[in-house]
Amino acid sequence: MFFELYWQYFVTGLVLYGVARIIYAYIGKKGTVSYGKQKKDDEFKTPDQIAEVANEVSDESDEDITPALPSNLPHIPLNYKKFPADETLRRAKEFYELMNQRRTVRSFSSEAVPMDVIKNIIKTAGTAPSGAHTEPWTYAVVTSLEMKQKIREIIEEEEEINYKKRMGKVWTTDLKPFKTNWVKEYLTEAPCLILVFKQMYSFRADQKKKLHYYNEQSVSIATGILLTAVHYAGLVSLTSTPLNCGPAIRTLLGRPSSEKLTLLLPVGYPSKDCLVPDLERKPLEEIMVEF
Numbered sequence: 001m002f003f004e005l006y007w008q009y010f011v012t013g014l015v016l017y018g019v020a021r022i023i024y025a026y027i028g029k030k031g032t033v034s035y036g037k038q039k040k041d042d043e044f045k046t047p048d049q050i051a052e053v054a055n056e057v058s059d060e061s062d063e064d065i066t067p068a069l070p071s072n073l074p075h076i077p078l079n080y081k082k083f084p085a086d087e088t089l090r091r092a093k094e095f096y097e098l099m100n101q102r103r104t105v106r107s108f109s110s111e112a113v114p115m116d117v118i119k120n121i122i123k124t125a126g127t128a129p130s131g132a133h134t135e136p137w138t139y140a141v142v143t144s145l146e147m148k149q150k151i152r153e154i155i156e157e158e159e160e161i162n163y164k165k166r167m168g169k170v171w172t173t174d175l176k177p178f179k180t181n182w183v184k185e186y187l188t189e190a191p192c193l194i195l196v197f198k199q200m201y202s203f204r205a206d207q208k209k210k211l212h213y214y215n216e217q218s219v220s221i222a223t224g225i226l227l228t229a230v231h232y233a234g235l236v237s238l239t240s241t242p243l244n245c246g247p248a249i250r251t252l253l254g255r256p257s258s259e260k261l262t263l264l265l266p267v268g269y270p271s272k273d274c275l276v277p278d279l280e281r282k283p284l285e286e287i288m289v290e291f
Contacts, residue, residue, distance in 0.1 A: 068132065099228065101231075103236070106180070108266060108268045112143075113267065121229040134199075136198055136199040136202075136212035136218050137222050140194070140197065142193040143192050148188045150252055151193065155187060155249075158242065162243050163181060177277065187266060192268055194226070194267055196222075196261075196262045200258050200259070226265070236274075238266050240266070241263060249261055249264075
C-alpha cells in the first residue's frame with residue numbers, strides 16, 4: 001500500500017542516484033588520466049624545470065632551436081698529471097686532515113678580509129660543474145655595514161617568526177644544543193657576507209631565454225667548493241639559510257626575479273673568544289657503502 005502510493009518518489013530517487021554515480025565515475029576517470037599524463041610527462045623533466053618553467057610555452061619550432069653554446073664547440077686535450085699511488089694516498093689524507101678542521105663559526109672578528117682574497121675564493125667556486133655549463137650562480141658580496149644592518153633586520157624579523165611559529169617544537173628543540181636563536185650578531189660582526197643566488201634562467205646574446213638545468217644541484221656543488229676555498233684560505237664561515245627572507249633581500253640588493261637566494265655565508269676571521277660545539281663527525285663506515 002505504501003509503495004503503491006509513493007512509487008514515483010522511489011523511482012525518481014533511483015534515477016537521480018544512477019545519474020550521480022555516472023557523473024562521479026566520469027570525473028574521477030578524467031582526473032586520473034590527467035594526473036597520470038602529468039606524472040608521465042614530469043618523469044622526463046628535471047626538478048628545476050617542473051618547479052620553475054613547467055608553465056612556459058615556447059613558440060619556437062624545432063628548426064629554430066639552437067644550442068646555447070656553439071655547435072662546433074672545440075674540445076681540447078685534458079691538462080692532467082697522474083700521481084703515483086702513494087702520492088695520491090698522501091694527498092687524499094692531507095686534504096682530509098685539512099678539511100676535518102673546518103668548523104661552522106657564529107662568532108666573528110671585525111677584522112677586514114682583503115677583497116682580493118674574497119674574489120679568488122669566488123673564482124674558485126666558479127670552477128664548479130653545472131648542468132650544460134650554464135653556471136647558474138651569482139655571488140653578492142656585501143661589506144658595507146649599512147647594507148649588512150639592513151640584511152640583518154630583514155632576517156631577524158623573519159627568524160623570530162620562524163622560531164616562534166613556523167619551525168615547530170621538534171626543530172627548535174634540536175637547535176637548543178647549538179645555542180642559536182633569531183638574533184644574528186654575526187650578520188653585522190663578520191666583515192663580509194657572501195649571498196649565493198641561483199639563476200633559474202638567463203638570456204642569450206640573441207635575447208632568447210637560456211634555461212639553467214639542475215640549477216639547485218649546480219649551486220649546491222659550487223657552494224661546497226666555496227666553503228672549501230674559504231677554509232683553505234684560513235678563514236671561517238657559516239652556512240645560513242634565511243627562511244622566508246629571499247624576496248626581500250633580493251629586492252634590497254636589486255637582483256632580478258630570475259634569481260633566488262639560496263644561501264648566505266658570513267666570511268671572516270673567528271673572534272678571539274670564539275667557541276664551537278664539541279661535535280664528532282660520523283665514522284667512515286656510517287657514511288660509505290661498498291658494493
